Amino acid sequence: MFDSTSQPLITIAGFAFNLMDSLLVILAAILVILVITIIGANRRRSVLDTQVAERARDAEIHMNELLKTQAEMQGRMQTMAEIFGRRQAELNQSIREQLTGMSNNLGQTINAQTKSTHENLARLQERLAVIDTAQNNIQSLAGQVVQLQAILSNKQTRGAFGQGRMEAIISDALPPNAYAFQATLSNGTRPDCLVFMPNHAPSLVIDAKFPLEAWNNMREAPTPQEKQAAERQFQTDMDTHIKAISGKYLISGETQDTAFMFVPSESIFATIHEDFEGIVQKANRAHVIIVSPSLLMLSIQVVQAIMKDARMREQAHLIQKQVGSLMEEVVRLDDRVTKLQGHFKNACKDVEDILTTAGKIKTRGDRIAQLDLKEPDKTDMPSAEPAPQLGLDIQK
Structure with a gap:
């Protein structure tokens, strides 16, 4: 009887594989893939567990911070409630004081308004008298207008x-x-x-x-x-x-x-x-x-x-003439300023020379003041030393 499983199915690198061998190889490959998949899934699960644990720790830290913040807020709210209570008391006191002052001011204002009303009524009576006078003037003016119309009727x-x-x-x-x-x-x-x-x-x-x-x-x-x-x-x-x-x-x-x-x-x-x-x-x-x-x-x-x-x-030509004269005076002023500047430079040079000479005189005077003019002992006097040079040459 012919057995199909014992017949070679494929040949790889000189090795013949029948149907049974091929199925075993396929099953082995499937097992290897399943093992690799399970290992990868376990690794992913462990990474996911690690991330979940880290997030849980972060959530716990945030929860602790929120609780701490809530406690601080409760303390602040209590402090604010106390401050608001004090401020409300101060506000009530201020409102009572202002109402008292307003009552006093209102009484004074009513009195002043009554006095002002009487004065205004008196002035109103004066104005009415003025209006009566103005009305009489208007009537007089109307008569004058009639006269003007009569005048205009004449050619x-x-x-x-x-x-x-x-x-x-x-x-x-x-x-x-x-x-x-x-x-x-x-x-x-x-x-x-x-x-x-x-x-x-x-x-x-x-x-x-x-x-x-x-x-x-x-x-x-x-x-x-x-x-x-x-x-x-x-x-x-x-x-x-x-x-x-x-x-x-x-x-x-x-x-x-x-x-x-x-x-x-x-x-x-x-x-x-x-x-x-x-x-x-x-x-x-x-x-x-x-x-x-x-x-x-x-x-x-x-x-x-x-x-x-x-x-x-x-008048334009007169203005032009005066402008020309003004320009001549400006040129003359510039020449004189230039000459004056030269005189100033010479004077400054003379002053510098005087200061230089004064400095030299001061230096010679200082040298003279430093000389020892006391009479020395005869035993201490040198026998043949030359006289000291005072250095009084002013011309140097």
Whole structure:
């Protein structure tokens, strides 16, 4: 009978292995692997046990530290509770003292407030008397306003009012020799104001005769039809006045090529620029600038700055001459300082020579003071020794 287990299965290095031998080798290898695995597991278990033990010791150390810290915290909390108790007692005492002081102060304040209230009531009565007086003044002022309205209703007096506002602005901003009111031009016309420009430039003409009557008629028109008619009349009056300014006051070589038409109210100036743009454009084409009090003041300030700049330019050559003289004096001062520095150097050298000579004299004096000038005994005197040298040569 054929036995398959006795037949060779593999041959390694000349040795034949049958099936049984192969199974034994495999089992032996498996046993070796199991033994190695068990040994490694035991080693890992021992390392893990060691780590667990170390962690347990660390946990015990931390627990002891926590217990110690808890004990210290309990002590501190007890100390803090005692401190808080003392502080609360002190705070209660301080609050009681402050409440007592506040009560006293409140009583004093109430008394002072009562006294102040009586004084304020007395002053209020005085103020009421002043208010009564002011009310009487207001009534008087209202009467004056009515009189002013009556003045403005007259064409001549109204023109004088605009002229007065313009003259106040000019006289407040410019010196008296920089302008002239109602001056006569070469063509015989008399503008309301002439502003003399610097450097013999043509004068600036300002007209203050604004057609305020047509403006009032336009603003006081009761019906839309009458308002439209008043607006047309106002535009006609403005066109006529602009042509009159341009034709009478703009003289080549004598006046500026642009004149100012003064409007005595800011509201009128704003309404003209807002509702009557055509009038403004016609005035610009005719070289007539419509100005309000604020714009006139600004323009006069610009003229004032130009005059100041012109005066500064006139004095510039004097400043340059004085600066040149100053530079000559600076050069002369530098020469004299250089000479004085040389004198100082010579004087310092002379002082050093004097100090050197004085030092030599002091040295000779010290040598003389060290000499023994007592008369020696005859027995002690040397027979033929030369006389000592005093060293009094001052020239050395």
